[in-house]
Amino acid sequence: MPEPLIVARNLEIYYNYGKSNEYYALKKVNIEIYPQEYIVFFGPSGCGKSTMLYCILGALPYTFGEFYIGGQDPYKLPPKELVKFQQKTVGIIYQQFNLIPSLNVLDNVALPQIFMGIPPAQRRKRAMELLERFGIAEQAKKLPTMLSGGQQQRVAICRALVNNPDILLADEPVGNLDEASAKKVMETLLEINEKEKKTVILVSHDPRYLAYAHRVYFMRDGRIEREFINPERKQIKPIERGASLVSETEKLARIYPYASPEELKVKSIVNYLTQDLTFEQIDRLEKLVKLVVERKMSTQMLYDFLVSPFDKGGVELNQARAQEMIQKLEDVLKRSIEVKRFRRKLEEEELDETKIHVRRLRMALLDQFEGEVKPIQVKRLEEAIEDRLAGYITKDEFFRKLDLPIEKGGAGFKRNTAKKFTVYLEKLIAQGV
Numbered sequence: 001m002p003e004p005l006i007v008a009r010n011l012e013i014y015y016n017y018g019k020s021n022e023y024y025a026l027k028k029v030n031i032e033i034y035p036q037e038y039i040v041f042f043g044p045s046g047c048g049k050s051t052m053l054y055c056i057l058g059a060l061p062y063t064f065g066e067f068y069i070g071g072q073d074p075y076k077l078p079p080k081e082l083v084k085f086q087q088k089t090v091g092i093i094y095q096q097f098n099l100i101p102s103l104n105v106l107d108n109v110a111l112p113q114i115f116m117g118i119p120p121a122q123r124r125k126r127a128m129e130l131l132e133r134f135g136i137a138e139q140a141k142k143l144p145t146m147l148s149g150g151q152q153q154r155v156a157i158c159r160a161l162v163n164n165p166d167i168l169l170a171d172e173p174v175g176n177l178d179e180a181s182a183k184k185v186m187e188t189l190l191e192i193n194e195k196e197k198k199t200v201i202l203v204s205h206d207p208r209y210l211a212y213a214h215r216v217y218f219m220r221d222g223r224i225e226r227e228f229i230n231p232e233r234k235q236i237k238p239i240e241r242g243a244s245l246v247s248e249t250e251k252l253a254r255i256y257p258y259a260s261p262e263e264l265k266v267k268s269i270v271n272y273l274t275q276d277l278t279f280e281q282i283d284r285l286e287k288l289v290k291l292v293v294e295r296k297m298s299t300q301m302l303y304d305f306l307v308s309p310f311d312k313g314g315v316e317l318n319q320a321r322a323q324e325m326i327q328k329l330e331d332v333l334k335r336s337i338e339v340k341r342f343r344r345k346l347e348e349e350e351l352d353e354t355k356i357h358v359r360r361l362r363m364a365l366l367d368q369f370e371g372e373v374k375p376i377q378v379k380r381l382e383e384a385i386e387d388r389l390a391g392y393i394t395k396d397e398f399f400r401k402l403d404l405p406i407e408k409g410g411a412g413f414k415r416n417t418a419k420k421f422t423v424y425l426e427k428l429i430a431q432g433v
């Protein structure tokens, strides 16, 4: 049984965590990527694909959750070790190639080895081998701008591979290329996966490239919406047998912890039997199932829609498939007690006005702060604000809590910052904010 190479559990990434411009970019992401898999992260612009990729690169620390590459959390490494890890384990190519314009092709490719302490002659030799391997050796002495886009991207691939990493990341690598060059670069990536046995992770919003992958993670709005297993490629990841709708729902509950129970049900039912449907069919199906879940439509009516032609508002499924889907849906609808409990909990959380007030004040304070804040600092700051609002602590005690190091239970801010926050909070409280 192979072990996964990359694991993310409930991974969450916020930009500007704790501030009013906080952005929740990755939401409870769960993935497992196996050695030598070809994976695509697919989804519309802004859904968090690059964020995911930079996290795997070791360049973007996550905010919550767990993350491992080769059994180790790279973000727990000391800074120097992290750099070494990045150089040895991961290579990346970008849409814009990012070659250094003043260096010739050979030196561009050779460059990353400098930081590995490899002597110059050996660096050039290794770089040249790669250029030969990818059919661009003749361009070795030219400057990048003299090459076509497709050639430049292949130079970038050589550079990404020069330290022989296990993982090659590609962020929309053919977005800037004409069709013929794009195809060539895509073939090269496939070869790197199949022949060089590298794990390839591609980010793309172009459905034409999905077929290269073993598996596709569909992303939307910071979440992994669905996982698609490509039946055309022999799978590396062990396939779960007998996945029932129950486990499907549980899986989804982990992926969509904040989704309403109705949404969860809709997604689980739709997820269950739709691997080969088009986006349009799935979209239509979600809308119809939602109506049933909300009791605005009977399952009999849904059945009629399922088997109707698409241009009549239907989903165009065959009868057996539609029947099976209706059966599953009715099962899910019966299992609603747990769902109700879940919903009540959500409502309770939302109704906590103190929490909302504390959060608002916390943002106002942190907006004054330049630089990154750790999640633990946000938590401690909120505790202090809550205590201060309730009158459990004085202004001076508030200051001391902010000033105290994190290890000692404080928020670990610098003295000046703690002072500034204290004064500002009193002002906000006085103003009734």
Ligand code: ADP
Residues within 6 Å of the ligand: 015, 016, 023, 025, 043, 044, 045, 046, 047, 048, 049, 050, 051, 052
């Ligand atoms: P994709 O690659 O799928 O287009 P990204 O991962 O680049 O999406 O971005 C996801 C979301 O996070 C976008 O809404 C984007 O505006 C936001 N975002 C990306 N980088 C930053 C950043 N450095 N600061 C704040 N928000 C960011």
Ligand code: MG
Residues within 6 Å of the ligand: 049, 050, 051, 171
């Ligand atoms: Mg992107």
